[in-house]
Amino acid sequence: MNRFLWPLIGFALLVVVLIVGLRHAPDKEIIASPLIGKPAPTLDVPDLIDSNRRVTGTAQAGRWYLLNVWGTWCVECRAEHAALLAIRDEGRVPIIGLNWKDDDAAAIAWLSQLGNPYQAIGADRDGRVAIDWGVYGAPESFLVNPQGVVVEKQTGVMTAEIWKQRFLPHMDAQRGVAP
Amino acid sequence: MLVELGHFSLVLAMLMSAAQAWFGLAGPALRQPQWSAVAYSAVAGQLLFVGLAAAALLHAFIGNDFSVLYVASNSNSALPTFYRIAAFWGAHEGSLLLWICVLCLWTVAVALRSHHLPRPFASRVLGVLGLVSFGFMLFTLATSNPFRRLLPAALDGRDLNPLLQDFALAVHPPILYAGYVGLSVGFAFACATLIEGRTGQDWARWMRPWTIISWAFLGCGIALGSWWAYYELGWGGYWFWDPVENASFMPWLMATALIHSLAVTDKRGLFKSWTLLLAIGAFSLSLLGTFLVRSGVLVSVHSFAADPARGVFILTFLVIMIGGALSLYAWRAPRLVSSAGFALVSRESMLLFNNILLVVATAVVFGGTLAPLIAETLGLGTLSVGPPYFSPSFMVPVLPLLALLGVGMHARWRRGGLGDARRPVLTIAALAVILGLAICLGAYASRSVLAWVGATLGCWLILSSLIDPVDRMRRKLSLPAAIVGMSMAHIGLGVFVLGVTLVETATVERDVALRAGQGVQLAGYTFTYEGGENIAGPNYNGYRGHVVVTRNGSTVAQLTPEKRNYWVQGSVMTEAGISASWTRDLFAALGEDVGAGAWSLRLQYRPLIRFIWFGALIMAIGGIVTLFDRRYAYASVASAETADATTQRATP
Numbered sequence: 001m002n003r004f005l006w007p008l009i010g011f012a013l014l015v016v017v018l019i020v021g022l023r024h025a026p027d028k029e030i031i032a033s034p035l036i037g038k039p040a041p042t043l044d045v046p047d048l049i050d051s052n053r054r055v056t057g058t059a060q061a062g063r064w065y066l067l068n069v070w071g072t073w074c075v076e077c078r079a080e081h082a083a084l085l086a087i088r089d090e091g092r093v094p095i096i097g098l099n100w101k102d103d104d105a106a107a108i109a110w111l112s113q114l115g116n117p118y119q120a121i122g123a124d125r126d127g128r129v130a131i132d133w134g135v136y137g138a139p140e141s142f143l144v145n146p147q148g149v150v151v152e153k154q155t156g157v158m159t160a161e162i163w164k165q166r167f168l169p170h171m172d173a174q175r176g177v178a179p
Numbered sequence: 180m181l182v183e184l185g186h187f188s189l190v191l192a193m194l195m196s197a198a199q200a201w202f203g204l205a206g207p208a209l210r211q212p213q214w215s216a217v218a219y220s221a222v223a224g225q226l227l228f229v230g231l232a233a234a235a236l237l238h239a240f241i242g243n244d245f246s247v248l249y250v251a252s253n254s255n256s257a258l259p260t261f262y263r264i265a266a267f268w269g270a271h272e273g274s275l276l277l278w279i280c281v282l283c284l285w286t287v288a289v290a291l292r293s294h295h296l297p298r299p300f301a302s303r304v305l306g307v308l309g310l311v312s313f314g315f316m317l318f319t320l321a322t323s324n325p326f327r328r329l330l331p332a333a334l335d336g337r338d339l340n341p342l343l344q345d346f347a348l349a350v351h352p353p354i355l356y357a358g359y360v361g362l363s364v365g366f367a368f369a370c371a372t373l374i375e376g377r378t379g380q381d382w383a384r385w386m387r388p389w390t391i392i393s394w395a396f397l398g399c400g401i402a403l404g405s406w407w408a409y410y411e412l413g414w415g416g417y418w419f420w421d422p423v424e425n426a427s428f429m430p431w432l433m434a435t436a437l438i439h440s441l442a443v444t445d446k447r448g449l450f451k452s453w454t455l456l457l458a459i460g461a462f463s464l465s466l467l468g469t470f471l472v473r474s475g476v477l478v479s480v481h482s483f484a485a486d487p488a489r490g491v492f493i494l495t496f497l498v499i500m501i502g503g504a505l506s507l508y509a510w511r512a513p514r515l516v517s518s519a520g521f522a523l524v525s526r527e528s529m530l531l532f533n534n535i536l537l538v539v540a541t542a543v544v545f546g547g548t549l550a551p552l553i554a555e556t557l558g559l560g561t562l563s564v565g566p567p568y569f570s571p572s573f574m575v576p577v578l579p580l581l582a583l584l585g586v587g588m589h590a591r592w593r594r595g596g597l598g599d600a601r602r603p604v605l606t607i608a609a610l611a612v613i614l615g616l617a618i619c620l621g622a623y624a625s626r627s628v629l630a631w632v633g634a635t636l637g638c639w640l641i642l643s644s645l646i647d648p649v650d651r652m653r654r655k656l657s658l659p660a661a662i663v664g665m666s667m668a669h670i671g672l673g674v675f676v677l678g679v680t681l682v683e684t685a686t687v688e689r690d691v692a693l694r695a696g697q698g699v700q701l702a703g704y705t706f707t708y709e710g711g712e713n714i715a716g717p718n719y720n721g722y723r724g725h726v727v728v729t730r731n732g733s734t735v736a737q738l739t740p741e742k743r744n745y746w747v748q749g750s751v752m753t754e755a756g757i758s759a760s761w762t763r764d765l766f767a768a769l770g771e772d773v774g775a776g777a778w779s780l781r782l783q784y785r786p787l788i789r790f791i792w793f794g795a796l797i798m799a800i801g802g803i804v805t806l807f808d809r810r811y812a813y814a815s816v817a818s819a820e821t822a823d824a825t826t827q828r829a830t831p
Binding site: 005074176 | 251330331332333334454456467470490491497498500505506508509512513552553574744751
């Protein structure tokens with residue numbers, strides 16, 4: 001056999017390995033969010049609308065909630081707003097908003113103009129809570145289960161498809177286990 | 180509007196590269212010399228349109244056009260102008276455009292310098308470069324278009340990744356890419372040689388300067404990246420064996436082997452097929468590096484943009500380019516057998532050892548980088564490979580390589596032996612052993628055997644590189660640039676080895692929590708934390724600590740480590756406080772505010788760490804110096820004509 005063929009054969013083997021690696025690559029993307037499977041970081045922020053009250057994660061203990069990080073300065077947040085309203089109307093899970101590094105007045109004006117999908121909104125004015133949650137950029141959404149564990153995360157715009165394909169199955173599965 | 184023009188220009192540039200590939204390759208094959216002339220025009224057109232595309236994107240960045248998705252994702256109106264320009268290559272899409280720009284500049288350089296090459300050969304080289312260029316432009320336009328609009332436009336951008344807001348990292352990608360992409364020229368020369376079935380060795384001399392320049396750029400780029408990691412990532416390391424670092428290091432190792440193998444092919448006509456394989460291999464590794472970094476196949480701290488769809492595209496491209504080149508190799512290389520012999524201790528045999536050891540070193544890095552992937556393929560679960568594997572395994576081929584180098588430089592061609600250099604080589608070997616001991620025991624009180632081996636090898640390289648130049652000066656002989664450059668590069672390697680050895684064996688490091696006014700002892704220095712204050716930058720705010728370092732009562736350094744919070748991305752960055760000098764670095768990085776006015780601090784004393792980057796720089800400069808040798812200063816129309824004649828015969 002031609003010894004000059006060996007480099008080509010070696011390369012062919014490498015390609016096989018790379019193809020397999022590529023097939024696994026999407027799984028890694030999801031595991032890559034370090035919060036998934038871990039208890040949700042502390043959430044304790046002043047309420048955007050009524051500054052005497054506080055929005056906390058402990059208040060949600062024992063039930064599902066979706067934490068959505070947004071800001072009026074974020075264009076994609078406007079794009080996902082309709083999807084959030086639809087999730088609210090579906091009624092499966094309350095949405096807790098985290099208004100990130102925003103102007104309170106602008107945020108309230110935005111909600112009165114576009115509609116308010118949130119059950120409660122925390123004002124993270126200096127961005128400290130978002131750091132705890134590892135927020136990279138708005139919008140981001142975290143699904144937290146009744147045990148207070150983050151089970152799913154969407155970085156970027158939430159859409160009806162993503163909600164149906166990646167988020168809802170978690171809640172369906174849980175219901176199946178404990179009817 | 181300008182953005183759409185940029186987009187359109189990139190499409191035109193892609194068509195130009197397709198024309199360049201077709202006319203460049205088909206012209207000689209179908210014996211249509213005038214087609215080759217079209218390839219040259221296509222290169223000029225490509226330069227124009229790639230230039231316009233790059234200018235359009237640059238304009239969008241400088242003018243804060245946040246209706247462009249890529250600009251909105253990677254820039255911000257508060258970002259200083261210098262970093263707005265650097266944001267061009269701050270993420271995947273722009274990096275690809277930068278890659279295309281660099282490739283275009285290399286292609287233009289080859290076209291301009293091709294007058295001494297036989298016309299059909301030059302035409303084929305341009306054709307292969309056109310293919311590479313076409314692949315990258317298609318990839319960019321299809322999966323990673325930097326000109327995509329964001330509608331409605333963002334009010335402000337998401338800011339450049341704060342890790343990249345730094346001088347060294349802003350200039351690092353263009354330099355690294357110049358090296359990475361430059362290897363495509365050697366690849367194109369190798370392919371053209373194989374296509375023509377050239378049996379001579381003239382191509383080795385044509386390929387040499389291009390390989391050396393890209394090797395020098397690649398070395399500088401890697402060193403800059405390492406320097407950046409040292410002061411920016413905040414834990415004082417300079418090399419992490421991270422997949423992305425390895426992706427640039429493997430082509431460098433391969434290119435180093437190629438440079439040495441080219442010397443043998445050029446001088447003696449040996450190792451021809453091996454040299455061609457190395458040229459293909461070096462560029463293949465840089466393509467593979469791109470694939471690994473961009474596809475998300477390997478998770479790395481550096482992979483900013485990973486997308487499996489892009490992975491499929493790059494993999495297809497990889498299969499076509501590398502698979503094609505290797506098939507060509509399997510078909511044509513058997514003709515290139517040479518039968519000249521050489522003695523066991525001769526320049527040829529030493530360079531053969533050099534090549535074997537460098538390829539083994541590349542294989543060590545390659546195996547470690549791909550091991551997680553291979554384990555996954557075989558269903559062995561996830562595997563993490565880090566410095567505990569790389570550092571010792573890498574030494575296995577590299578220590579003998581360094582030891583042999585001092586001998587190899589003086590071995591004579593063909594007949595073998597060391598000739599007159601025998602006595603000085605032996606003297607210097609003894610001297611290096613003593614100096615190594617003196618450095619370890621005397622200067623650093625280190626009893627580690629590895630430190631002694633490393634220090635000895637470093638001294639051995641530096642001193643033995645001096646034998647030849649010193650001898651020539653004493654005998655009042657001329658000093659050709661090739662010898663000066665070679666000695667410099669090897670001295671640089673010695674300096675680098677000394678630096679790595681002492682950093683690895685004599686670093687002192689402590690993590691402590693200090694209140695203002697408290698101090699701690701470290702390697703004979705007293706580090707005192709004197710409190711700090713809040714600071715505000717253009718797009719961040721943060722905290723700056725003050726650490727005063729004293730030795731024997733006198734102040735030697737004032738360190739100001741910072742912790743910055745970049746508010747747009749909400750990310751916290753560490754800026755280490757470093758006092759640099761030739762003999763040592765004093766390093767302080769802020770950890771966390773542990774309350775009650777105290778901060779956790781990482782303090783380090785790192786001896787000779789500057790030698791690492793300085794050595795790398797000398798190596799690169801040495802390479803560049805060799806280019807001024809007279810052997811490359813040929814306006815040799817005559818040799819081109821004779822070469823032309825051989826080509827005509829060799830082509831079927």
